[in-house]
Amino acid sequence: EDQVTQSPEALRLQEGESSSLNCSYTVSGLRGLFWYRQDPGKGPEFLFTLYSAGEEKEKERLKATLTKKESFLHITAPKPEDSATYLCAAAYSGAGSYQLTFGKGTKLSVIP
Amino acid sequence: GAGVSQSPSNKVTEKGKDVELRCDPISGHTALYWYRQSLGQGLEFLIYFQGNSAPDKSGLPSDRFSAERTGGSVSTLTIQRTQQEDSAVYLCASSKRLYYGYTFGSGTRLTVV
Numbered sequence: 001e002d003q004v005t006q007s008p009e010a011l012r013l014q015e016g017e018s019s020s021l022n023c024s025y026t027v028s029g030l031r032g033l034f035w036y037r038q039d040p041g042k043g044p045e046f047l048f049t050l051y052s053a054g055e056e057k058e059k060e061r062l063k064a065t066l067t068k069k070e071s072f073l074h075i076t077a078p079k080p081e082d083s084a085t086y087l088c089a090a091a092y093s094g095a096g097s098y099q100l101t102f103g104k105g106t107k108l109s110v111i112p
Numbered sequence: 113g114a115g116v117s118q119s120p121s122n123k124v125t126e127k128g129k130d131v132e133l134r135c136d137p138i139s140g141h142t143a144l145y146w147y148r149q150s151l152g153q154g155l156e157f158l159i160y161f162q163g164n165s166a167p168d169k170s171g172l173p174s175d176r177f178s179a180e181r182t183g184g185s186v187s188t189l190t191i192q193r194t195q196q197e198d199s200a201v202y203l204c205a206s207s208k209r210l211y212y213g214y215t216f217g218s219g220t221r222l223t224v225v
Contacts, residue, residue, distance in 0.1 A: 043216030102154040
């Protein structure tokens with residue numbers, strides 16, 4: 001069964017304490033690996049798409065990387081405003097390839 | 113518009129009533145998707161529209177759920193004879209093309225009492 005698993009479920013960091021969130025996937029024919037940020041009461045906000053192993057993308061304090069089995073979202077020197085739930089999702093070949101299969105998310109709390 | 117617009121933002125309905133949820137995608141985005149987010153669960157795909165092609169309804173959980181998209185733009189998700197398990201946040205998203213970052217709306221929080 002195609003799956004996307006995120007870990008940890010929740011993460012508390014002190015302001016400035018860098019860390020990484022993990023997204024492992026077991027899908028056939030990955031077409032794209034997506035990262036989203038979701039704030040309470042809002043829809044997911046698009047961050048990155050990664051298409052092939054070895055690819056990296058950066059935006060401010062966030063850097064996303066991709067291997068053949070997992071993706072990492074690295075957060076460097078986080079600030080309280082980075083607190084949110086981070087979702088990853090995979091699009092893959094086969095029936096419904098345009099569907100995104102989402103993980104359950106990592107809830108990040110950054111303490112001042 | 114600048115973003116994906118959904119209405120209403122909140123809806124409380126009695127069990128057994130029908131509800132309609134509306135999505136207005138970004139202008140020029142040909143692809144439109146509906147997802148459902150339940151407490152403690154990941155986002156669940158419901159239905160996909162692409163241009164004038166027949167929609168992919170494979171994610172709809174039962175025949176009480178239906179959706180249409182008029183004029184390649186606005187979409188309406190209809191839930192008939194609502195049940196308590198239908199309570200969730202219903203999210204709409206649009207994109208320019210496949211495998212491109214979807215833009216989500218803020219969702220409709222549906223509560224069935």
